[in-house]
Amino acid sequence: MSSSAQDPFYIVMEEIQDSIDKLLSSFHKWERLAPDSGEQLNLTKELLAGCESIQWQVDELDKTISVAARDPSWYGINEPELEKRRRWTSNARSQVGNMKKAIVAGKESNGLSSSNVNGMRRELMRMPNSQQTDRSNQYVTQANDDLISSESDRQLLLIKQQDEELDELSASVERIGGVGLTIHEELLAHEKIIDDLGTEMEGTSNRLDFVQKKVGMVMKKAGAKGQFMMILFLLVLFIILFVLVFFT
Numbered sequence: 001m002s003s004s005a006q007d008p009f010y011i012v013m014e015e016i017q018d019s020i021d022k023l024l025s026s027f028h029k030w031e032r033l034a035p036d037s038g039e040q041l042n043l044t045k046e047l048l049a050g051c052e053s054i055q056w057q058v059d060e061l062d063k064t065i066s067v068a069a070r071d072p073s074w075y076g077i078n079e080p081e082l083e084k085r086r087r088w089t090s091n092a093r094s095q096v097g098n099m100k101k102a103i104v105a106g107k108e109s110n111g112l113s114s115s116n117v118n119g120m121r122r123e124l125m126r127m128p129n130s131q132q133t134d135r136s137n138q139y140v141t142q143a144n145d146d147l148i149s150s151e152s153d154r155q156l157l158l159i160k161q162q163d164e165e166l167d168e169l170s171a172s173v174e175r176i177g178g179v180g181l182t183i184h185e186e187l188l189a190h191e192k193i194i195d196d197l198g199t200e201m202e203g204t205s206n207r208l209d210f211v212q213k214k215v216g217m218v219m220k221k222a223g224a225k226g227q228f229m230m231i232l233f234l235l236v237l238f239i240i241l242f243v244l245v246f247f248t
Helices: 008-032 038-070 079-107 114-125 129-246
Strands: none
Touching (some): 008 079, 038 079
């Protein structure tokens, strides 16, 4: 979560504002110089180059506002904040553009009096020089306060979303725990069934062994004739059961 001091827009904005303030200071110095002097000509070139550089920086900053405007919630800003940023870039662009016009007009007005030139420069600047820096600083302070409020709202929103995600995770864990308990109970029931089946099979095996032993003892006592009679009896019994099952 970035603070206002770390927001890229305001970092660049303050750097541009510092450049504008320095450019204004040089412009005031340029106004006081004698027309067509060597120092004024050199300073004119520097001022025009500075205006071009700042205008390019403002244009680039304006592009970032256009990008943020496509999805303001992603960047944690709202429409009033976007409008304030657009207003700042528009004011900065106008301020630098008017300064550039005043410099160009000064170069082309060598035939005018100094008071007329200065008056034209003041009109082109559209803002009293003594108030420019104060207004810029006031805007930066207000914008930073607005960003802090916006960041606070975004933090609260993220905290709320995290709480909701934790609640969903807790509910999922409880559901998984319930499923695991049900599976455990079913396994215990199956284990009991298997134990009972094993016990029954063991009892059946014991009874079968007992019957086999009894049959063996009877067959042994009956002798060969008795064994023949028993086989014959079992054969007749099988035939009777077969007829009863398939022909009745």
